[in-house]
Amino acid sequence: MNSTIESNDIVIRRAKPQDSSQVYNLMIELAVFLKCDREMTLSSEHQSTIVGYSLYFHIYNFLEGFGISMENLYVSKSHRGMGIGKMLWQEVTRIGLELGSTGILIIVDNWNKASKDWYTRRGCVDLTETKEYHYLTLGRKEMEAFVNDA
Structure with a gap:
């Protein structure tokens, strides 16, 4: 799985340890x-090599089997519109x-209509609308309360 994809000077490849500071910047x-940057307390210098x-x-779903959860897909604002996001997603899909x-499970914030539309135009199905699924979460505090509930 050491593949790379190249197109118009853009290379999609496996991340390396030395990429970490640039990925962190992204x-x-x-x-x-x-809109959750208030929770971020660290910053680092901008390095222009890594752009997405x-x-x-x-993941495993007992009804459907093994899958992938794509937690983040991000391309720097200065490099959007060049097909980099699609190339990244295609590589995750190929893997x-x-x-x-x-x-592939993709979670999109409710307010982020542009991203939701971008994914649905490319074949993603919104399970909230079609299968009426709701993904629920139990936070740490609630986990502790639940475990200790008699």
């Missing part, structure tokens, strides 16, 4: 975009297919 930029990233991991995944 994560800060994403936090600002998602995708963070994903493997998923290679691993036998049955699908």
Whole structure:
């Protein structure tokens, strides 16, 4: 799985440890975009080499089998509109297919209509609308209260 994709001077490749500070900068930029930057207390210098990233991991659904959860897909504002996001997503998808995944889970903030539309134009289905799924979460405090409930 050491593949790379190249197109018009853009290279999609596996992240390396030395990329971490540049990926971190993009994560800060994403936090600002998602309006949660108040929770971020660290900053670092901007380095222009890395312009996008995708963070994903493997998941298992007992009804559908193995899949991928794509936690983040982010392209720096200065490099949007060049197809980089699509290339990143295609590589995550290729890896998923290679691993036998049955699908990719993508969670989009309710206010982020542009991202939701971008994904649905490319074939994603909004489960909240079509299957009436609701993804629920139980925070740490609530977990402790639940476990201690007699």
